[in-house]
Amino acid sequence: KAGVTQTPRYLIKTRGQQVTLSCSPISGHRSVSWYQQTPGQGLQFLFEYFSETQRNKGNFPGRFSGRQFSNSRSEMNVSTLELGDSALYLCASSFGSGHYGYTFGSGTRLTVV
Amino acid sequence: DQQVKQNSPSLSVQEGRISILNCDYTNSMFDYFLWYKKYPAEGPTFLISISSIKDKNEDGRFTVFLNKSAKHLSLHIVPSQPGDSAVYFCAATDAQGGSEKLVFGKGTKLTVNP
Numbered sequence: 001k002a003g004v005t006q007t008p009r010y011l012i013k014t015r016g017q018q019v020t021l022s023c024s025p026i027s028g029h030r031s032v033s034w035y036q037q038t039p040g041q042g043l044q045f046l047f048e049y050f051s052e053t054q055r056n057k058g059n060f061p062g063r064f065s066g067r068q069f070s071n072s073r074s075e076m077n078v079s080t081l082e083l084g085d086s087a088l089y090l091c092a093s094s095f096g097s098g099h100y101g102y103t104f105g106s107g108t109r110l111t112v113v
Numbered sequence: 114d115q116q117v118k119q120n121s122p123s124l125s126v127q128e129g130r131i132s133i134l135n136c137d138y139t140n141s142m143f144d145y146f147l148w149y150k151k152y153p154a155e156g157p158t159f160l161i162s163i164s165s166i167k168d169k170n171e172d173g174r175f176t177v178f179l180n181k182s183a184k185h186l187s188l189h190i191v192p193s194q195p196g197d198s199a200v201y202f203c204a205a206t207d208a209q210g211g212s213e214k215l216v217f218g219k220g221t222k223l224t225v226n227p
Contacts, residue, residue, distance in 0.1 A: 004156070033214065035150035043157075043202065055212035091155050092215075099146065101159030102215065 002026065006091050006104035011095060012111045018079040021108045025072050025093030032074040033102065035086040045090075049074055081112045117205050119216040119218035127226055134221050136203030143205035148177060148188045148225065151200045156215045160201075161188070163167070193225045 005024040013019050025032050031049040045058040049068035064078040072093075078085055088109050092102035118137045126132045136146075137138040144165055149157035163177045163186070170177050176189045190197055203218040 006207075031212075035215070035217075042219035043215075043218070044206075045214045048212050050212065052181060056214055058214070101162065103159070104149075104156030106154065106156045 004091055004093050004103050006105035006108050008108060009106065010109045010111075012063075013081050014113055015083060017081050018077060019081060019110060020075055020077045021091075022088055022090060023074045023076075023091030023093075023105060023111070024040055025074070026095075026103055030072055030093050030104070031094045031096075032068055032072060033092045034074070034076050035090045035092065036109070037090060038086075043090070044077075046076065049110035053109075078110075083112050086110060086112045105106075114139070114206075115219075116220040117203055117216050119201075119203055119221050122223050123222045124218075125224045125226060126163070126193050128195055129192045130191045132188075132197065132223055132225065134188040134190075134201050134203070136186050136188075136218055136224065137184055138186075138205055140147055140205070140207065140216075141181075142207070142209065143182070143216070144213075145206040146177070146179060146186050147204045148175075149202040149204060149217075150197075151220070154189070157202055169180060170188075190223075193223075195225050195227050198223055198225050 007022045009103045033048040037043045048056040052068045063079045068074045075100045089108045091106045094102045140163045147162040151157045163174045168211040181184045202220045204215045
């Protein structure tokens with residue numbers, strides 16, 4: 001079966017712009033989580049959606065937002081981009097509890113210049 | 114504060130020998146612990162997990178040991194193969210805040226030399 005698909009793979013944006021990243025989970029998976037990976041902070045939890053509802057949110061400013069659609073596809077948006085937002089953004093989906101192993105996509109590499 | 118710590122940024126071992134990757138945590142409320150493997154330009158791949166009520170879980174060449182009193186876990190890879198060369202992340206599930214999330218360590222880069 002198809003894995004978790006993230007688009008686009010690479011993105012270059014200018015400070016102050018906004019960006020939208022997309023994630024299509026594995027078919028049947030209703031939970032979608034987003035993580036940010038940077039060299040300094042490692043992998044950090046952004047938010048989690050289940051059945052179109054945000055169930056959990058990490059310690060990120062309000063410029064980071066997301067949503068989930070009825071088909072479980074999810075998008076995350078970052079407004080007013082800052083240089084420090086440059087990172088690999090990873091999406092993960094799971095069927096139930098994550099201790100069976102979340103499945104991650106290959107990520108979107110965002111560079112802010 | 115970092116709740117999951119991998120204190121060794123890198124590890125180098127010879128093919129066929131044992132690789133031992135270590136992880137410490139501070140939050141006694143963590144429910145499950147997981148290990149992920151990551152190649153460059155790819156997302157993390159789930160390897161193995163262990164419940165906080167167990168002390169060992171084995172899957173093929175991979176074994177995870179959990180010492181709750183020391184808040185320490187380790188991943189053993191036996192025998193190590195060159196294809197195991199990757200960054201390994203230790204993670205824990207945190208169910209506080211309304212739903213489960215993963216808390217990651219910063220990773221250990223494993224190099225297996227032929």
